[in-house]
Each structure stands twice: as C-alpha cells, then as structure tokens.
Amino acid sequence: MKTTIAEVGKHVNESVTIGVWLHNKRSSGKIAFLQLRDGTGFIQGVIVKSVVGEELFEQAKHLNQETSLYVTGEVVEDKRSPLGYELQVSGFEIIQEAHDYPITPKEHGTEFLMDHRHLWLRSKKQHAIMKVRNEIIRATYEFFNDEGFVKIDPPILTGASAEGTTELFHTKYFDEDAYLSQSGQLYLEAAAMALGKVFSFGPTFRAEKSKTRRHLIEFWMIEPEMAFMDHDDSLVIQENYVQHLVQSVLKNCDMELDVLERDKEQLKKIKAPFPRITYDEAIEFLKKEGFDDIDWGDDFGAPHETAIAEAHDQPVFITHFPTEIKAFYMQPDPNNEKVALCADLIAPEGYGEIIGGSERIYDYELMKKRYEEHGLEGPAYEWYLQLREYGSVPHSGFGLGLERTVAWISGTEHIRETIPFPRLLNRLYP
RNA sequence: UCCAGCGUAGCUCAGUGGUAGAGCAGUUGGCUGUUAACCAAUUGGUCGCAGGUUCGAAUCCUGCCGCUGGAGCCA
Numbered sequence A: 001m002k003t004t005i006a007e008v009g010k011h012v013n014e015s016v017t018i019g020v021w022l023h024n025k026r027s028s029g030k031i032a033f034l035q036l037r038d039g040t041g042f043i044q045g046v047i048v049k050s051v052v053g054e055e056l057f058e059q060a061k062h063l064n065q066e067t068s069l070y071v072t073g074e075v076v077e078d079k080r081s082p083l084g085y086e087l088q089v090s091g092f093e094i095i096q097e098a099h100d101y102p103i104t105p106k107e108h109g110t111e112f113l114m115d116h117r118h119l120w121l122r123s124k125k126q127h128a129i130m131k132v133r134n135e136i137i138r139a140t141y142e143f144f145n146d147e148g149f150v151k152i153d154p155p156i157l158t159g160a161s162a163e164g165t166t167e168l169f170h171t172k173y174f175d176e177d178a179y180l181s182q183s184g185q186l187y188l189e190a191a192a193m194a195l196g197k198v199f200s201f202g203p204t205f206r207a208e209k210s211k212t213r214r215h216l217i218e219f220w221m222i223e224p225e226m227a228f229m230d231h232d233d234s235l236v237i238q239e240n241y242v243q244h245l246v247q248s249v250l251k252n253c254d255m256e257l258d259v260l261e262r263d264k265e266q267l268k269k270i271k272a273p274f275p276r277i278t279y280d281e282a283i284e285f286l287k288k289e290g291f292d293d294i295d296w297g298d299d300f301g302a303p304h305e306t307a308i309a310e311a312h313d314q315p316v317f318i319t320h321f322p323t324e325i326k327a328f329y330m331q332p333d334p335n336n337e338k339v340a341l342c343a344d345l346i347a348p349e350g351y352g353e354i355i356g357g358s359e360r361i362y363d364y365e366l367m368k369k370r371y372e373e374h375g376l377e378g379p380a381y382e383w384y385l386q387l388r389e390y391g392s393v394p395h396s397g398f399g400l401g402l403e404r405t406v407a408w409i410s411g412t413e414h415i416r417e418t419i420p421f422p423r424l425l426n427r428l429y430p
Numbered sequence B: 001u002c003c004a005g006c007g008u009a010g011c012u013c014a015g016u017g018g019u020a021g022a023g024c025a026g027u028u029g030g031c032u033g034u035u036a037a038c039c040a041a042u043u044g045g046u047c048g049c050a051g052g053u054u055c056g057a058a059u060c061c062u063g064c065c066g067c068u069g070g071a072g073c074c075a
Helices: A005-011 A054-061 A110-115 A124-146 A185-195 A231-252 A254-259 A264-268 A279-288 A302-310 A364-373 A379-386 A402-410
Strands: A015-027 A031-037 A042-048 A068-077 A085-096 A170-173 A176-180 A197-205 A218-227 A276-278 A316-319 A336-340 A342-347 A352-360 A395-401
Touching: A005 A015, A005 A042, A005 A085, A015 A054, A015 A085, A031 A054, A042 A054, A054 A085, A124 A197, A124 A231, A124 A254, A124 A402, A185 A197, A185 A218, A185 A379, A185 A395, A218 A231, A218 A402, A231 A254, A231 A264, A231 A316, A231 A342, A231 A352, A231 A395, A231 A402, A276 A279, A279 A302, A279 A316, A302 A316, A302 A342, A302 A352, A342 A402, A352 A402, A364 A379, A395 A402
Parallel strands: A042 A085, A276 A316
Antiparallel strands: A015 A031, A015 A068, A031 A042, A068 A085, A170 A176, A197 A218, A218 A395, A316 A342, A342 A352, A352 A395
C-alpha cells in the first residue's frame, strides 16, 4: 500500500510502499540504516542482509545521497526513533540514481548554500522553516476570514510609488514608465471604501541597497485596511492577529520548532494585549539606557529597536511618531499635531520591526495639502484624492512583513532562510 | 554608498618568506542498532585575478573582482 512518512502511524505492523529520497545512510557488515525523506517527513529505514538477501543488501550499501526510490517495508514502532516509527525494509526500487550531491551531511558556508538554494531546501532545517512559513500563511487567511475581511489583490505593476521615499524597481509598460509595487496600501484604501475590511497578501519590491539580516529585495507583506476603524481599533486587530500566528505555529508545528531548536517557552509567553509605549517614552527610555546618539525627531536604528524589545518579553507597540519622519498619509494626533496616529510593532528577541501601521488622513483638504508639501502631484494620485471626496470615512491599516515574522517565530537568525528563493543585494540566482 | 573581515582540494579550514596540509565528502575494504556512525587504505590543488618586491611569495606591497557581517533605509 502506497503512503507517506507523515501517515505511517496509521499503518503500524503493515507493509507499505513510500516514494522517498535518500537523505543519508550508515552501514555495517550485515545491517544498514537509510535516512529517508519524502517531503512530508523523515524516517529511518532498517535493512538487514539476512532478510533481503546479499544482492539487494549490497545495492543498498552503495546507494548515493539523494537517490530517489520506492521503498517497501513494514512500519514498526521504535522508541529509539525521534519519529516513533521505523521502516523494516523488505525491498526497494531505484527511480533515479544521484551522483556527487553537493550538499554533504557536514557544515557548509553561506555562499555555497545560497548557490545551491534549490537543493538546500531539501535539508531538514530548511524544510522545517518552510513548514512554519506555510503555517503562518494558513493562519493569516484563517484569521482575516474569521474576522470578516475580504482578500483584495492590488496590482504589482504600478504607475507611481505609495510613499515616494524608498527606491522603486523601474520597468517599461509598453511606452509608459512603470514600477514594481512596494506596497498595495493606496489600492487597499480604495477597496476598504468598497468592502469595509480588506486585506492583501502578496510580494513587494524595494530597490534599496540594504545588506542586513533583516532585509530582502523581494518580500511578502500582509496589508489589512479597515473602514470606520481608528488607530486604537487597529492596534487591537494587530495584537490579536500576531497572537493568533504564534498560537497556530505552537499548535501545528511542534516537530518543526524542535528541529529548529526554537525556545518554545518564549513563544508561549506571547499574549495580547501587547505593551504600548509612545515615541516620547521610547526616546526617554533610550536616553536613560545611555544612548546619546538619538534625539526627538530621529528615527530609531536597529540597536535602539533591540534595546526597547529587550526590555519586554512581548512584542511592543511604539506609537505616536513625529509626523515628519512618517509617511504623508498618516493622520496627525488631534491632541498634538506634531505626532501621527501610528505604531510600529517591534518583535521580541531582537528580530526588529514586523508591523508598521497608522490611521489614515481622511480629510480632503489636509490630504491635498500633504500632497503639495511632499511634491507628489500628478495624475497617478488623482484617484487616491477622490477617495476623500466621495464619502470619506476614518480608516486605518497596517502592513506585516511575512519573512521577518517567520524569522522571529521560527527563531531563524537570517531572513534569507525564511523565503524559498531569496532575492538579495547581489543575488538573483537561483 | 560607507566601515570591518575573509578568499588555499568538491565542502569546512590550518599554513604569515624556504618541498601544498588536515578533517569531511568520493573510491576500496571491515563492522548487526547507527544517529553529522566508526576503523583502515586511497584519489583529489590555476593557493580569487593582475602586477610588483625578493635568490625564492599561499605568505609582503598595490590595484581589481567576489563573498560575509554591519551602517543608512525600511517590513
């Protein structure tokens, strides 16, 4: 009977056939151990000379790493196995023999592994990270569907930038100039006026020459946008969403977190509501901690974010940033025009900012004034201003960076391992 | 773009002026419970590239290329 490694628990003491790749092997004179994987998991096949005969045993001893084969054998429970089961091999059929697989079961450097990313994905740790990523994606759809959001897909080819600050990838759109989307937000605001609560989930592109463990050139973002919701309403959605992601991974990726040696106790502590501190309080805190390289009006650098995160064992909202260091569309605080109704969510353990969000300006005159101040006039913005002309309402939204969130929850040091094929500065291959 | 470090066997690295090395992988043999198995033998080199100093350069100097980490910017 054909099955998968994930399903062997249902076939104890039965003979099954599984399509697998040989991950590693160890052999002695009369017994060999085959480390097998099939995409759903890893299992050890035990092959004994006296059971399978000399010819098959000799063949098994000479199987190369990553050779593909159909293995047949009896599923047996075994306490020595991390999975709890082993396969007592009775026979196998080689599909294709592999030769000189580059990624040996020893240590390798980053450049070598990244050059072989198409093969590196087969390894245990990368497999586990991709499963955690998938769980976060699944839980995202679950959360927003349960909360009554409608998924909206904004365009990837756009005529202009959302924020006008960061570098955009330029391309041609027949005879016109076009840019790859760096955010779907403006389009989501339009959609929120049509459908109330919406979210997008898609790739975004930043042509920044960033070269750190927290940056990708192409990354995936979840961007909810909610009509009739103010800044505080939005923070509640954000913390419930992030809590749901952590809970879902703890519940459905226990084995993967073990493979990744993630400290699960840190994740179990994550409970909404999350602490909120204002930008003013954050500056004061940093001064007290001995940072003399930051003053009111400066944006935080990575060391500042880490210092604030380390003071808490929960994600932390930093709210009310100065208007001038934030995007043009953010609603000024009615109690203090110098700061905006916005928040960044900083992940614990030094993983950095995972969410940026704000209440949006909905007054037509103020939005028009901001456009002029930022020199953003042009036909591409006309439709965005019209949203403030025809039944404008208060609304808020935020963007969560998928890969940074995967890095934090899975405990992965560098963001490049949290996306199947990372696009980095100097890396477009494979 | 700036700052720092690195570049030697398929991989990970040692070698800092005098014959090019180790571990792993590969190959051959041994071993009935291995967990990156172990033991023995063995194959494997444009020392990133170009120029310079020197009797002699992997080693010292200059330039270039590539990579890694960080900064700025941001999710």
